[in-house]
Amino acid sequence: MSTHRSHSARRRHRRGGSSAPASGRRRTGALWAGLAALTVLGASGFAVVGWADDGEKRAGSRGSSPAPVRPTDRLPSAPSPSGPSAGPSGPVAAGSPAPPAASPSAPVIPPTGPGTFVVAPGGSAQTGRGKALRYRVEVEKGLALSAPDIAEQVEGILADRRGWTADGRSAFRRVSGGGADFVVRVATPGTVDKICGQFGLDTGGEVNCNVADNVMVNLRRWLLATPVYAKDVTAYRALIINHEVGHFLGHGHVDCPAPGRPAPAMMQQIKGMRGCVPNVWPYDEKGRLVTGPALP
Known part of the structure; x- marks a missing residue:
C-alpha cells in the first residue's frame, strides 16, 4: 500500500x-x-x-x-509446547500458522475446606487374588472435582498389572456403602494437614499421607504433581495412590537402588530422585518388585 x-x-x-512559475x-x-x-x-x-x-x-x-x-x-517469545500435553487442541498441522501465545492459568487450590466429603457412588469388581480389601473414594465438598471420575482413576491404578496386585496376595474392590478397609480421600492442603496431624504427621500443606484407614491425597499434588512429573500429572497420581496404599499394606520407605535404575514407588520421590529415573509402579512389566535399600 x-x-x-x-x-x-x-x-x-x-x-x-517546467511551465509552472518558479514560486x-x-x-x-x-x-x-x-x-x-x-x-x-x-x-x-x-x-x-x-x-x-x-x-x-x-x-x-x-x-x-x-x-x-x-x-x-519486541514481543516475548512463547515457549514451545512439548509432549502429549502441549494443548487441548492437539498438534498443529505442518505449514499452519502458529497459534497465538497463551498463558494457561494455574488451577485454583483452596487452602482449606469444610472437612466433609462426597462419596463416589457405585463400586467395582474385585481385582487381584485373595480376600479383597474394600475401599471408598471420597472428595472434599466444595471442590470442582468429579468424585466418579477420581474413583475411576483410582480403580484403574489399583487394577494395573504393575500395581500391588502383582504380589499375588493383594486384592481390592471399591464400594460406596457399608464397611470399608480404607478410604482414599482427595482434600485441600489444610484438611490433609488436619487429618494427618491428628496422628502426629506434619504434611506442611504440601504432601500426602496414610494414617489409620485414611489414604489422604493432597489436592495440590493431585492437580500439579511435582517438577519431575509436571508433564505427566496422570502418572504422578498413580505414584500417590501406589505409595500411600503401599503404606496401608505395610510397606515402608526405601531408597534409590542405584543411579539410572527405576525409582521404587515406596521411595519418597518428592524429596528428589537421588539418581533414579522416574517410575510410579511397585512392580515392573515382568512382575518383579521395584525396590531399594530400606530406610528407617
Missing part, C-alpha cells in the same frame, strides 16, 4: 512540467516533499504495527529490509 502511494505521487509531480514550483516542491515524508512515515509505522500484531515471521515477510524494531517493541 505504501509503495502504491509513493508511485502515484511521482506521477503527479512529472505532470507539473509555484517552490510551493509544489514543498508540498510533494511533505507528502513524501508522510508517506515514508506511514510505511514505516505500518511495518511496525504489522509486526506487533502478527508476529516476527510476518514482519520479516514484508520485504528484504523490514523496519528496525526498538527493544521496547
Whole structure:
C-alpha cells in the first residue's frame, strides 16, 4: 500500500512540467516533499504495527529490509509446547500458522475446606487374588472435582498389572456403602494437614499421607504433581495412590537402588530422585518388585 502511494505521487509531480512559475514550483516542491515524508512515515509505522500484531515471521515477510524494531517493541517469545500435553487442541498441522501465545492459568487450590466429603457412588469388581480389601473414594465438598471420575482413576491404578496386585496376595474392590478397609480421600492442603496431624504427621500443606484407614491425597499434588512429573500429572497420581496404599499394606520407605535404575514407588520421590529415573509402579512389566535399600 505504501509503495502504491509513493508511485502515484511521482506521477503527479512529472505532470507539473517546467511551465509552472518558479514560486509555484517552490510551493509544489514543498508540498510533494511533505507528502513524501508522510508517506515514508506511514510505511514505516505500518511495518511496525504489522509486526506487533502478527508476529516476527510476518514482519520479516514484508520485504528484504523490514523496519528496525526498538527493544521496547519486541514481543516475548512463547515457549514451545512439548509432549502429549502441549494443548487441548492437539498438534498443529505442518505449514499452519502458529497459534497465538497463551498463558494457561494455574488451577485454583483452596487452602482449606469444610472437612466433609462426597462419596463416589457405585463400586467395582474385585481385582487381584485373595480376600479383597474394600475401599471408598471420597472428595472434599466444595471442590470442582468429579468424585466418579477420581474413583475411576483410582480403580484403574489399583487394577494395573504393575500395581500391588502383582504380589499375588493383594486384592481390592471399591464400594460406596457399608464397611470399608480404607478410604482414599482427595482434600485441600489444610484438611490433609488436619487429618494427618491428628496422628502426629506434619504434611506442611504440601504432601500426602496414610494414617489409620485414611489414604489422604493432597489436592495440590493431585492437580500439579511435582517438577519431575509436571508433564505427566496422570502418572504422578498413580505414584500417590501406589505409595500411600503401599503404606496401608505395610510397606515402608526405601531408597534409590542405584543411579539410572527405576525409582521404587515406596521411595519418597518428592524429596528428589537421588539418581533414579522416574517410575510410579511397585512392580515392573515382568512382575518383579521395584525396590531399594530400606530406610528407617
